[in-house]
Amino acid sequence: GNSVTQMEGPVTLSEEAFLTINCTYTATGYPSLFWYVQYPGEGLQLLLKATKADDKGSNKGFEATYRKETTSFHLEKGSVQVSDSAVYFCALSDQGNTPLVFGKGTRLSVIA
Amino acid sequence: DAGVIQSPRHEVTEMGQEVTLRCKPISGHNSLFWYRQTMMRGLELLIYFNNNVPIDDSGMPEDRFSAKMPNASFSTLKIQPSEPRDSAVYFCASSLTGSDTQYFGPGTRLTVL
Numbered sequence: 001g002n003s004v005t006q007m008e009g010p011v012t013l014s015e016e017a018f019l020t021i022n023c024t025y026t027a028t029g030y031p032s033l034f035w036y037v038q039y040p041g042e043g044l045q046l047l048l049k050a051t052k053a054d055d056k057g058s059n060k061g062f063e064a065t066y067r068k069e070t071t072s073f074h075l076e077k078g079s080v081q082v083s084d085s086a087v088y089f090c091a092l093s094d095q096g097n098t099p100l101v102f103g104k105g106t107r108l109s110v111i112a
Numbered sequence: 113d114a115g116v117i118q119s120p121r122h123e124v125t126e127m128g129q130e131v132t133l134r135c136k137p138i139s140g141h142n143s144l145f146w147y148r149q150t151m152m153r154g155l156e157l158l159i160y161f162n163n164n165v166p167i168d169d170s171g172m173p174e175d176r177f178s179a180k181m182p183n184a185s186f187s188t189l190k191i192q193p194s195e196p197r198d199s200a201v202y203f204c205a206s207s208l209t210g211s212d213t214q215y216f217g218p219g220t221r222l223t224v225l
Contacts, residue, residue: 042218042219043203044155044216049212097142097143097162098212100205102156103154
């Protein structure tokens with residue numbers, strides 16, 4: 001079956017540091033890939049997505065590129081802020097209107 | 113526009129009691145998903161509906177769990193009787209026809225004592 005593996009946390013960074021959160025997936029076919037973010041006490045919000053190989057999703061300074069050859073979708077940000085502190089989930093979907101398969105989540109803490 | 117609405121936001125109950133969680137999807141969305149989030153298992157699908165019809169309920173833990181979607185704007189997840197191991201955050205999400213992007217509600221934090 002489909003699965004998503006993302007790096008274990010927690011990750012603690014200083015403000016303005018570079019962020020990478022690794023995500024790899026296993027899927028039959030060509031899934032869509034997502035990063036969701038969960039701020040403390042809130043639900044999940046879509047951060048970015050990519051639907052085909054070599055697509056780059058981006059939002060709020062975050063980026064991730066769909067790499068079919070390495071089955072990866074790593075999340076990056078060049079300069080993190082304290083407000084980026086949250087839990088980040090990598091996920092995939094086979095096709096429209098089907099459930100998401102999530103990774104375990106990575107907790108990011110950014111300190112001033 | 114209103115997002116996905118869930119109620120209650122927090123529920124504390126005693127073992128053996130019935131619990132009903134409610135969800136109102138975004139207007140016009142025809143797919144609805146119930147997920148559960150725990151520290152041990154992360155986010156896992158419980159059940160999902162397309163056009164009010166349950167498509168896959170294989171994630172429902174056992175017969176104590178049931179879900180309904182009587183119309184396009186309302187769904188319930190019921191646990192009867194509740195047990196301490198049901199303590200978790202329950203999320204509802206919805207999506208448009210043909211879209212792979214899901215929009216999540218704020219969740220219901222359930223504590224069973």
